[in-house]
Amino acid sequence: xxxxxxxxxxxIKDLTEADIHLIFETxxxxxxxxxxxxxxVPSLRDITIANLFFENSTRTRLSFELAEKRLSADTxxxxxxxxxxxxxxxxxxxxxxxxxxxxxxxxxxxxxxxAGVFLxxxxxxxxxxxxxxxxxxxxxxLLDAYSIRERLGDVAGxxxxxxxxxxxxxxxxxxxxxxxKLGAEVKVCGPKTLIPKHIEELGxxxxxNLIKALEWCDVANxxxxxxxxxxxxxxxxxxxxxxxxxxxxxxxxxxxxxIVVMHPGPINRGVEITSDVAxxxxxxxxxxxxxxxxxxxxxxxxxxxxxxxxEN
Ligand code: CP
Numbered sequence: 001x002x003x004x005x006x007x008x009x010x011x012i013k014d015l016t017e018a019d020i021h022l023i024f025e026t027x028x029x030x031x032x033x034x035x036x037x038x039x040x041v042p043s044l045r046d047i048t049i050a051n052l053f054f055e056n057s058t059r060t061r062l063s064f065e066l067a068e069k070r071l072s073a074d075t076x077x078x079x080x081x082x083x084x085x086x087x088x089x090x091x092x093x094x095x096x097x098x099x100x101x102x103x104x105x106x107x108x109x110x111x112x113x114x115a116g117v118f119l120x121x122x123x124x125x126x127x128x129x130x131x132x133x134x135x136x137x138x139x140x141x142l143l144d145a146y147s148i149r150e151r152l153g154d155v156a157g158x159x160x161x162x163x164x165x166x167x168x169x170x171x172x173x174x175x176x177x178x179x180x181k182l183g184a185e186v187k188v189c190g191p192k193t194l195i196p197k198h199i200e201e202l203g204x205x206x207x208x209n210l211i212k213a214l215e216w217c218d219v220a221n222x223x224x225x226x227x228x229x230x231x232x233x234x235x236x237x238x239x240x241x242x243x244x245x246x247x248x249x250x251x252x253x254x255x256x257x258x259i260v261v262m263h264p265g266p267i268n269r270g271v272e273i274t275s276d277v278a279x280x281x282x283x284x285x286x287x288x289x290x291x292x293x294x295x296x297x298x299x300x301x302x303x304x305x306x307x308x309x310x311e312n
Contacts (some may be wrong), residue, residue, distance in 0.1 A: 156183030
């Protein structure tokens with residue numbers, strides 16, 4: 001199979017295992033491209049992509065923009081803060097105005113869960129979800145799983161613990177779904193107040209003790225506390241959180257095996273991980289960022305291939 005089973009990338013839940021392997025194999029090729037002296041291919045010279053960011057972003061936005069440029073697509077960038085959304089324009093009207101300028105694909109980050117699904121039903125363009133509220137962040141999960149595959153050879157059979165604010169995290173849900181589809185075992189770890197009720201129904205284990213979770217895993221994905229999504233306090237203080245769930249070098253060195261440490265960014269150094277862990281050889285945080293460009297190139301390329309097939 002060399003075609004995705006989906007027409008949009010709205011969430012990991014819609015992808016098959018074969019889709020994920022196809023994305024990874026395509027990303028392998030693009031990773032080789034972006035490490036050449038000329039880091040660009042002419043594949044998408046006939047495609048125009050709009051990047052619509054209704055929420056803050058550094059990595060995802062720059063990574064998508066670079067992926068599009070490396071594929072030679074034309075791009076336009078939209079940021080809600082400086083747009084007519086502030087004058088009351090609806091999401092569908094905003095996007096339809098952009099599409100009237102002959103745009104083929106929309107990459108969208110939005111604070112509302114399901115915004116990408118909504119858009120895919122109302123506008124005639126390929127939609128890529130770049131994060132929708134606390135729901136899904138599919139490209140982050142794909143680049144995370146790709147980075148585990150790169151470091152450990154395979155995702156199947158690996159034990160991955162996701163640590164921290166699971167309750168408010170779109171990265172956690174997308175990672176759980178992607179890792180399970182690829183045959184990994186997943187646990188979550190954090191204060192009970194930040195673990196969603198009934199998460200076990202997803203086939204995920206819960207471990208409240210950080211040391212036990214780290215002793216169990218091959219990979220620890222350390223998540224940020226998402227203060228911007230909290231309207232109440234979920235733990236007594238940041239100091240208390242760091243004491244119980246912060247990963248430092250002393251803990252890392254005390255484990256009976258060498259684990260891989262991941263973080264989707266942005267990092268709060270000294271909270272979820274200390275600087276000496278973030279900058280250690282066991283951390284693959286910057287590999288995740290590098291792989292993000294190749295994985296996003298693969299997703300854009302595979303969805304654009306569908307547009308071209310329909311045109312022919
Ligand atoms: N990992 C991630 O989504 O980072 P940004 O919010 O900076 O895009």
